[in-house]
Amino acid sequence: MSLIETLSGQPVWLAVVISLTVSILIAMAGIIPSAFVTAANIVYFGFSLGLFLSILGEALGAVISFILYRKGLKKLGGKIDSVKAIKLLEKLKQTKGMEAFVLVLVLRLFPFAPSGLVTLAASYSTMGTWTFAVSSTIGKIPALLIEAYSVHTVLGWETEYQLAAASFAVAAGICYYYWTTMRKKRRK
Structure with a gap:
């Protein structure tokens, strides 16, 4: 963890900016696990502040990804027509309101649902950005609590x-x- 050692003499705000930036980039990629950022946050900032930064970073990353995916899908919309997988996305596209809110919330709570796919499906739906932001963040909190506790526990183990x-x-x-x-x- 040489980056953490390098940051130890720097202002705290720099470490916060780096943590949030990395979290946003991971969310935009959609397939990279965020556990490494959570671990770094806990090691550098302590459990409570590290967990808070992980939640904030994942929330910001999800919202930015949602907006970018939505813009990308609008540009591709006319070019996509006969792919089988798109039929499922067409059903999701019709989801709105409380149904969309609950769907995203439940998918975020489900530990094996890929975060990037949930964001992609939500961006293809008609749900609003604020509805997505709130439901996604609420759904992420329990998963991040479990992840942070697990990381904190493993970091306390012997090296072997x-x-x-x-x-x-x-x-x-x-x-x-x-x-x-x-x-x-x-x-x-």
Whole structure:
């Protein structure tokens, strides 16, 4: 964590700006896990302030991504016509009001729903930016509490246990990748 060590002598506002910027970029990418930013925030700022910055960064990132995805989809709208996956997005496009609010909230609470896909689907719907911002942020808070607590706990472990947990996570990720790849090949 050399960046954290480098920032230790710098003004706190610089670390806050870097944390929020990285969180926003991760949200815009849509596929990169944010646990690393949460871990860095907790190490540098402590549990409470680190958790708050993680929530703020993810909320800002989700809203900025929502706006950018919506603009991109409007530009692509005329070029998309016969893709099968678009039928689901067409159904989501009709979602609005309280139904859209609850849908985003529930999808954010569901731990395995990819954040980028939730944002993409919401940006394709007719829900407003403020409705998305509120429901997305409320839905993210429980997930970030669990993530922050898990990161805080793992950071308290001995180095050997941390390495074992990281090795297990990598092995599980590789197994999952191959399992899904093989399932796709068998379906064809």
